[in-house]
Amino acid sequence: MDTATFSPTPENAQPTWKCEDYKGKQMHVCTQRRIHDNASLAGHGEQWTFRVKITDQSNNPIPYKSASATSDPELFYTTQAIAEDMGSLRGRELIDGV
Numbered sequence: 001m002d003t004a005t006f007s008p009t010p011e012n013a014q015p016t017w018k019c020e021d022y023k024g025k026q027m028h029v030c031t032q033r034r035i036h037d038n039a040s041l042a043g044h045g046e047q048w049t050f051r052v053k054i055t056d057q058s059n060n061p062i063p064y065k066s067a068s069a070t071s072d073p074e075l076f077y078t079t080q081a082i083a084e085d086m087g088s089l090r091g092r093e094l095i096d097g098v
Contacts, residue, residue, distance in 0.1 A: 015051075020088060026055045027091030031083040034076060047076035050087030054094050069094060 017028045034047040053068040069090050077083035 018084065020091075021057075022092055023095050024057065025095050026057060027088060027095070028053045028055065029084055029087035029091060031080050031087065033080070046078060046080075048078070048080050048083035049073075049076060050083045050090070052087045052091040052094070054091060067094065 015030045015032045017030045020027045020029070030051045031048055032051070034049050049071045051068070051070045055067075071077070071083070071086065071090075077086060
């Protein structure tokens with residue numbers, strides 16, 4: 001059985017955007033490791049955040065305010081994969097108008 005190996009993003013790496021088609025739009029999700037900059041969130045491990053933006057199929061930005069979002073600065077995600085999943089979820093909510 002094949003197993004996947006996860007390679008974490010180095011701290012100094014440029015963020016990369018992952019794209020997913022959803023209901024005729026494209027969601028672009030970017031995760032980024034965050035420096036432990038919030039004392040109230042102290043703890044061990046890593047802190048990840050996300051950004052998401054929505055474009056049409058030709059990669060043109062959608063001309064309304066709710067076409068992008070960032071994760072709540074008071075929250076963080078412990079892995080890159082969780083942050084990416086939450087960014088995708090937020091992108092679907094933006095497209096669905098939630």
